[in-house]
Amino acid sequence: MTVNEDSFTNWKTREEIAESMIPIVGKLHREHDVTVLLHSRSLVNKSVVSILKTHRFARQIAGEELSVTETLPFLQALTTLDLGPSQIDIGMLAATYKTDDRGLSVADFTAEAVAGATGANKIERREGRDVVLYGFGRIGRLVARLLIEKAGSGNGLRLRAIVVRGGGEADLVKRASLLRRDSIHGQFQGTITVDEATSTIVANGNTIKVIYANDPSEVDYTAYGIKDAILIDNTGKWRDREGLSKHLRPGIDKVVLTAPGKGDVPNIVHGVNHDTIKPDEQILSCASCTTNAIVPPLKAMDDEYGVLRGHVETVHSFTNDQNLLDNYHKADRRGRSAPLNMVITETGAASAVAKALPDLKAPITGSSIRVPVPDVSIAILSLRLGRETTRAEVLDYLRDVSLHSPLKRQIDFTTAPDAVSMDFVGSRHASIVDAGATKVDGDNAILYLWYDNEFGYSCQVIRVVQHVSGVEYPTFPVPTV
Structure with a gap:
């Protein structure tokens, strides 16, 4: 057999294994959350x-490709357990198993590692929580896609309604079309139908009422059978407590703003300060x-090295707040x-850093340049650290944070030498550390952080x-870190 034939046979074998994983993953999601x-x-x-590419991507952050032959046994072991609602990372199971020297079987190791999600320890499924979107723009439609995707067994978040201003003839059809097809993020993964008589959009079986106001x-909202809902305001029209309190209508329990909040509105960055939200807080912001x-990377760097001061320069894609062609705008240059x-x-x-990281005493300044790309931005974070270090040490640390820490859903890591902005469209992380661009000189560090300012941010909102x-x-x- 030639080398080419051997490689192709190996690929077909891995395809077959990945194919066998799909029904297992689906059943665990539907039946056990x-x-x-x-x-x-x-x-x-x-x-x-996609499953094979995700396994291969591990090479960039862990140094070697992860094979489906390594992860399948852990996935199969999960099917033998009495699991409750949870998220289980089979990549981490495989990685930690390699370093475990107790000689346990895969089944025993897996049972021990996920014991908190099994038997008497497991949490029970909760009744689904109603969600309302106020506004249906760029962020609103992406949040809608995520809510529909995560509906799963139907016991999580349920998108019940969208509130918009009337847009004239065929308004509902046009809004559904914008949900169905997106020039940046591609086709909606599923089916969408429109019922103009009842003013509803049905997406992957989820019936969503479109309310005009x-x-x-x-x-x-109670007139539509909605109760104790979380309303996500993605219009940005109201940003202080007084304005956002207008949403606390019958049927609405909490309001989440997808823009920086003003005054005493808590600005929440998931992974950093979400655990500070008070149970009775009804109004909060997801910041920008x-x-x-x-x-998240600022917190990670401060935890390890201490940060004395910093500056962030964002090279940001253009947004709908700017003009397509030169025209009047209330801002000087937009x-x-x-x-x-x-x-x-x-x-x-x-300035918003102080709200999310009140313990960080370092002064942080910032400025921004909008550039002619429709999505994905980069933040250049220049830091004066509390101690000297090396580039290799910083990269090893941030790679480890992206893999093992409580911030692994927020911070991603890439070593791709030819990475450009379009490569990060659809990233679900809050930011991605570009290893190749990172610079460190003594106590000065400059991090280049890519982020999908639309989709990555929408994922943070959902969290x-x-x-x-x-x-x-x-x-x-x-996580162990």
Whole structure:
């Protein structure tokens, strides 16, 4: 057999194994509310090729490719356990098993590693929590996609309604079309039908009522059977407690803002300060996409090295707040054509750090340049550290954080030497450390952090909503860092 034939045979074998994993992953998700992960990446509803690519991606962060032959036994072991709702990372199971010297079988090791999700320890399924989207723009539609994707067994978050202003003839059809097809993020994964008579969109079996209103005061959500819902305001029209309180109407229990909050509204970055949310807090903010991108790595660096001061420069894709062609805008420069210019503008991300990381005493400054790309941005985080270090040490540390720490869902890591912005469209992490661009000189470090300012941020929003709704299930194995 030639080398080429051997490689192809190996590929077909791995394809067959990956194909056998799909029904196992699906059954665990539907019947037990278990989300199977591979190094923090969900394998639910993934294709054969996607599963193989996810295994191969481990090479970039762990130094070697992870094989489906290594992870399949752990997946099979899960099917023998009395599992409760949870997230289980088979990549981490395989990695930790390699370093375990007790001679346990895969089945025994797996049972021990996920013991917190089995038997008497498992949490019971909770009744689904209603969710309402107020606004249906870029972030609103991506959050809708994620909510529909995560509906799973139907016991988690349920997108019940979308509130928008009337847009004229065929409004519902046009909004459904924008959900179905996206120029950046591609086709919706599933089926969408529209019922104009009842003003509903049915997406993958989820019936979503479209409510037309010009102001929150016009809506009584209980009239639509909605109760104790979490409302996600993605319009940004109201950002303080007084304005956002308008949403606390019959049927709405909590309000989550997808923009930086003002005044005493808590700004939450999941993974960093989500555990500070008070149970009775009804109004909170998910801060900005840039704040979510810089705060997790900033916290990681402060924990290990101490941060004395810092500056963040964001090179940010253009947004709908800018003009397509030169026209009047209330801001000084945002009126100039977004697809044709680099536009210097302000960012509130640096000042928002204090709300998310109150223990960080270092002054952080920031500025931003909008550039002619439609999605994915990069934050250049320049830090003065509390002690001297080396580039190799920093990279080893951040790689380990991305793999093993409680921040592994927020911080990703890439060693790809040819990585460019489009490579990170669809990333579910808050930011991705670019190893090749990282610079360290004594006590000065410069981190280059890619982030999908649309989708990655939307994932952070969903994590916050899951947390406050009580359907944020524990992850196993438990991070060790």
